[in-house]
Amino acid sequence: MPELPEVETVRRGLAPVMEGARFEKVEARRGDLRWPLPKDFVARLEGQTVTGLGRRAKYILADLSSGEVLLMHLGMSGSFRVRMAGDEKTPGDFHHERSKLAAHDHIVFHMSSGGVATFNDPRRFGCMKLIPRARLDEEPLLRALGPEPLGNAFNAAILARACAGKKASLKAALSDQKIVAGLGNIYVCEALSRAHLSPRRKASTIAGRHGAPNERAEHLAQAIRDVLTDAIKAGGSSLRDHRQTDGELGYFQHSFRVYDREGAPCPTKGCKGRIRRIVQTGRSTFYCPLCQK
DNA sequence: CCGCGGGCCTGAGAGC
DNA sequence: TGCTCTCAGGCCCGCG
Numbered sequence A: 001m002p003e004l005p006e007v008e009t010v011r012r013g014l015a016p017v018m019e020g021a022r023f024e025k026v027e028a029r030r031g032d033l034r035w036p037l038p039k040d041f042v043a044r045l046e047g048q049t050v051t052g053l054g055r056r057a058k059y060i061l062a063d064l065s066s067g068e069v070l071l072m073h074l075g076m077s078g079s080f081r082v083r084m085a086g087d088e089k090t091p092g093d094f095h096h097e098r099s100k101l102a103a104h105d106h107i108v109f110h111m112s113s114g115g116v117a118t119f120n121d122p123r124r125f126g127c128m129k130l131i132p133r134a135r136l137d138e139e140p141l142l143r144a145l146g147p148e149p150l151g152n153a154f155n156a157a158i159l160a161r162a163c164a165g166k167k168a169s170l171k172a173a174l175s176d177q178k179i180v181a182g183l184g185n186i187y188v189c190e191a192l193s194r195a196h197l198s199p200r201r202k203a204s205t206i207a208g209r210h211g212a213p214n215e216r217a218e219h220l221a222q223a224i225r226d227v228l229t230d231a232i233k234a235g236g237s238s239l240r241d242h243r244q245t246d247g248e249l250g251y252f253q254h255s256f257r258v259y260d261r262e263g264a265p266c267p268t269k270g271c272k273g274r275i276r277r278i279v280q281t282g283r284s285t286f287y288c289p290l291c292q293k
Numbered sequence B: 001c002c003g004c005g006g007g008c009c010t011g012a013g014a015g016c
Numbered sequence C: 001t002g003c004t005c006t007c008a009g010g011c012c013c014g015c016g
Helices: A004-018 A041-045 A094-099 A133-138 A154-161 A170-175 A185-194 A215-233
Strands: A025-030 A050-056 A059-064 A070-071 A079-083 A103-111 A116-120 A127-132 A277-279 A283-287
Touching: A004 A059, A004 A103, A004 A116, A004 A215, A025 A041, A050 A133, A050 A215, A070 A133, A070 A170, A094 A133, A127 A133, A154 A170, A154 A215, A170 A185, A185 A215
Parallel strands: none
Antiparallel strands: A025 A103, A050 A059, A059 A070, A070 A127, A079 A116, A103 A116, A277 A283
16 A cells, blocks of 8 residues: 555554553564564563654655664555554443454554554554664664655655666666665655656656756656655545545546556646556556656 | 566456 | 455566
8 A cells, every 4th residue: 555655654553652652552463564573562562652753665664762763564455553542442341452453463562642553454564663773774674764755865866866877667667675765656656747757768867977967857846756745744645545544535547547547537737648657677667658757 | 677467355246 | 245366665586
């Protein structure tokens, strides 16, 4: 499911119940996610306080009072539902509480804030990992990540340098988390549409001599920032199952220019093109062949 | 090193 | 209705 805007939406939904709160009880109902949870996963969480909740690329990172960091990834189908303090039904209504668990609710965090956060992931491509804070720099999952597209370290020059010499397509390059972190299939397509660049164009063509950014790189970097900012404002995109943690739908899918719109008229003013679907490196790409060059 | 395809899982939807 | 097939918002790994 989730790309950067959806993950950021989830982080913001978790923050009110998790930040500053202690894990009172953790239920690991299924430990066989993408990687098995450590045997002592529950013991290392219970009693710890979450001192901060951050995000890096598509990872949510909870800083713990123990000095460890809880890293969480939603994979393709992961989601969190949050029940705030005060939302709970009659206390002690055991059967009611039990009945609230749904299929694929794998991990439940009961927080001292009175809130409960439940991790659901049908396909189990998601993961959770505990990492000592001092060794976060060496964490293989985070090490090779490129710059945060909404951070200060991202701009046209950085993007162009990372794409310089690449024989792969722009679609493949932007999907590569080492070049820029947090984009996925949807937002790559949407950013390229906004920048009027073809997903089939060689990535190297946004850089000039010595990897200097050209005008295409400037437009693309701006389009990436814009589409992510707009999507976060909308609470992300809800296609099949992404919801905000309070159960509300995100609504950025209504603003898609090209994604999943094969055959539809191109939204670019004055463009008579129709959206086309092609397959690149095994994934669907949507774009307008007329105005994306 | 680089780029691509396979595989990991389950579920929804289309077509028959 | 029910079966089979394809596809899905991610990412690690191994191959050429």
